[in-house]
Amino acid sequence: MDESGEPQNAGLRMGEAAAPEPRPFEREEDLAAALASLEPRAWRQLFQEHHQRVYNYAYVRTGNAADADDIAANVFIEAVRGIDRFQYRGAPVAAWLFRIAHNETVDHLKRRKRTETTSLEHPEAAEGLLARDGFGTSDDMRDVSDALGKLKQEHRDVLMLRLVEGRSVNETATLLGKTQGAVKVMQMRALKALRARLDK
Amino acid sequence: MTEERATDGFLEEVVDRCVERLAKGESLDAVLASYPGHAAELRAILAPARVLMTAPVPAPGRAAQSMALNSMLSAVQAAQARPGARNFVLLWLGSLKARPLAYQMLAITGAALVFGGVTLGAAAATGSTPTPVRRILGISADSQHKVVLKGTIAALSNDALTLRVDGAAAMDLRTIALAPSTTFTRGARRIASGDLRIGDVVEVDAAQSGDRIEARVVRARDDDAPAAGATNAAGDDGAGAERSPAATSGTQVGGARDGTGTPGSKPGDERTPAPGATTRPAETPVPGGDDGRPHDGAPTPGSTAKPADPKGDRTPEATSAANATEQPQATRSAEATPKPEQTKTPEPTETRRSGSESSRTTTATPDS
Numbered sequence: 123m124d125e126s127g128e129p130q131n132a133g134l135r136m137g138e139a140a141a142p143e144p145r146p147f148e149r150e151e152d153l154a155a156a157l158a159s160l161e162p163r164a165w166r167q168l169f170q171e172h173h174q175r176v177y178n179y180a181y182v183r184t185g186n187a188a189d190a191d192d193i194a195a196n197v198f199i200e201a202v203r204g205i206d207r208f209q210y211r212g213a214p215v216a217a218w219l220f221r222i223a224h225n226e227t228v229d230h231l232k233r234r235k236r237t238e239t240t241s242l243e244h245p246e247a248a249e250g251l252l253a254r255d256g257f258g259t260s261d262d263m264r265d266v267s268d269a270l271g272k273l274k275q276e277h278r279d280v281l282m283l284r285l286v287e288g289r290s291v292n293e294t295a296t297l298l299g300k301t302q303g304a305v306k307v308m309q310m311r312a313l314k315a316l317r318a319r320l321d322k
Numbered sequence: 323m324t325e326e327r328a329t330d331g332f333l334e335e336v337v338d339r340c341v342e343r344l345a346k347g348e349s350l351d352a353v354l355a356s357y358p359g360h361a362a363e364l365r366a367i368l369a370p371a372r373v374l375m376t377a378p379v380p381a382p383g384r385a386a387q388s389m390a391l392n393s394m395l396s397a398v399q400a401a402q403a404r405p406g407a408r409n410f411v412l413l414w415l416g417s418l419k420a421r422p423l424a425y426q427m428l429a430i431t432g433a434a435l436v437f438g439g440v441t442l443g444a445a446a447a448t449g450s451t452p453t454p455v456r457r458i459l460g461i462s463a464d465s466q467h468k469v470v471l472k473g474t475i476a477a478l479s480n481d482a483l484t485l486r487v488d489g490a491a492a493m494d495l496r497t498i499a500l501a502p503s504t505t506f507t508r509g510a511r512r513i514a515s516g517d518l519r520i521g522d523v524v525e526v527d528a529a530q531s532g533d534r535i536e537a538r539v540v541r542a543r544d545d546d547a548p549a550a551g552a553t554n555a556a557g558d559d560g561a562g563a564e565r566s567p568a569a570t571s572g573t574q575v576g577g578a579r580d581g582t583g584t585p586g587s588k589p590g591d592e593r594t595p596a597p598g599a600t601t602r603p604a605e606t607p608v609p610g611g612d613d614g615r616p617h618d619g620a621p622t623p624g625s626t627a628k629p630a631d632p633k634g635d636r637t638p639e640a641t642s643a644a645n646a647t648e649q650p651q652a653t654r655s656a657e658a659t660p661k662p663e664q665t666k667t668p669e670p671t672e673t674r675r676s677g678s679e680s681s682r683t684t685t686a687t688p689d690s
Contacts, residue, residue, distance in 0.1 A: 286375070
């Protein structure tokens with residue numbers, strides 16, 4: 123771990139640093155309705171606001187930029203295909219999107235695991251596969267990433283928002299549709315659960 | 323920083339503060355130094371948090387991001403093209419799932435009442451179910467009945483013909499409106515509407531909507547076509563075979579537009595001439611007409627100088643209710659045709675035509 127005190131996750135705040143896009147749909151329910159009506163503006167807004175986050179999540183889980191790109195693209199396509207089944211019940215659209223991201227990532231990791239198993243029969247290929255992983259041979263990161271994928275959805279979401287994206291408690295509460303106090307409790311429980319997973 | 327006592331409910335606050343400090347770049351040891359009594363517990367929790375916070379997440383490639391956006395918008399377009407994707411009723415019903423049961427029941431009951439009320443009200447007012455309602459319910463919008471009528475042309479005008487139904491008594495006449503889309507055939511040939519003659523034996527495919535019968539196809543029998551210039555005014559049953567003085571003189575036969583015509587004609591309905599409204603002096607040679615009939619729009623000699631019908635596609639229709647009432651001879655011609663009050667059209671016997679169409683086929687046969 124880096125104890126230098128220098129923030130290394132510069133990419134985390136790229137979405138925040140970008141010029142603010144106009145939000146045609148300010149209210150979450152309006153956005154949900156427009157998405158259900160297949161309005162391109164609404165889908166563009168969803169993409170602009172959440173693509174980076176979905177990508178970050180996929181990257182943290184896979185450790186590979188190309189995989190994260192594929193997963194992020196598939197998440198939005200699956201969202202379009204599944205919008206008929208989406209019911210807005212007060213929870214942010216982002217939470218629904220992250221469920222899709224989680225499912226896509228799990229599927230991707232399963233596929234990759236099969237590929238890796240095959241590749242292990244050829245040591246050179248396996249070595250190359252590991253080398254192109256962004257995490258390299260960082261066991262800490264791999265372990266934490268795997269443990270993160272096994273957490274409950276809400277725990278995973280809160281850790282992604284607070285730790286990976288560096289969102290404030292207030293922003294996280296807004297995105298998850300919770301109070302700030304609830305976010306702090308969830309964060310605490312999520313960290314304990316993550317620790318428990320790592321200790322297994 | 324002073325150590326704070328991490329009690330139940332307060333530990334979350336401590337962890338959150340630690341996370342904030344880590345995010346600002348403080349080292350884990352420096353943060354834990356503020357809470358020496360809970361350092362071990364906090365280290366166990368915050369160590370993996372630190373790993374996540376320092377994960378070197380690169381920015382997604384611009385090309386990949388652009389491709390992802392385009393793929394998503396293409397998927398949106400494809401979804402828009404899916405049938406029923408934007409079906410309002412289904413969307414509305416789908417949105418009800420998120421509501422409480424009582425709300426669902428109330429909404430569905432209310433919608434049923436409004437929908438039913440509008441449907442019944444409109445049906446009562448217009449006599450037919452409104453088109454949008456028919457579409458929603460999947461009911462055919464065609465409320466017309468198909469009828470087939472066979473008989474002899476007793477009268478002919480621009481926009482209607484009067485048919486003496488085969489086998490019926492002289493008074494059994496039907497007035498059939500002619501539409502611009504009506505087609506006319508004689509044998510296998512297609513003919514113009516002007517080629518029809520009084521006395522022609524025809525079979526008419528028509529659509530009946532309420533009292534109105536509108537011809538779709540008029541098929542004249544080829545072998546019964548009367549010779550040019552020798553057409554009886556009232557067809558082949560002999561009735562009305564006497565030459566009407568009015569007809570020969572070009573004077574119109576009365577009752578043409580008196581509104582007391584055959585069933586189906588309404589008072590004042592100028593589209594449906596009454597029986598006996600012989601609008602064409604068939605036996606009078608007319609200049610310019612090689613078939614004994616005038617050219618379109620050419621005035622008939624001896625007619626009451628009524629100019630041609632504005633449509634101009636028929637013989638000059640000198641038909642005038644005023645003439646008819648002013649000239650007594652018109653009633654003589656009317657003897658050949660039934661008096662309006664005597665006119666009684668037999669109730670058609672209906673025979674269902676098998677097939678997918680729900681429309682009825684009515685073959686007009688006289689009551690015995």
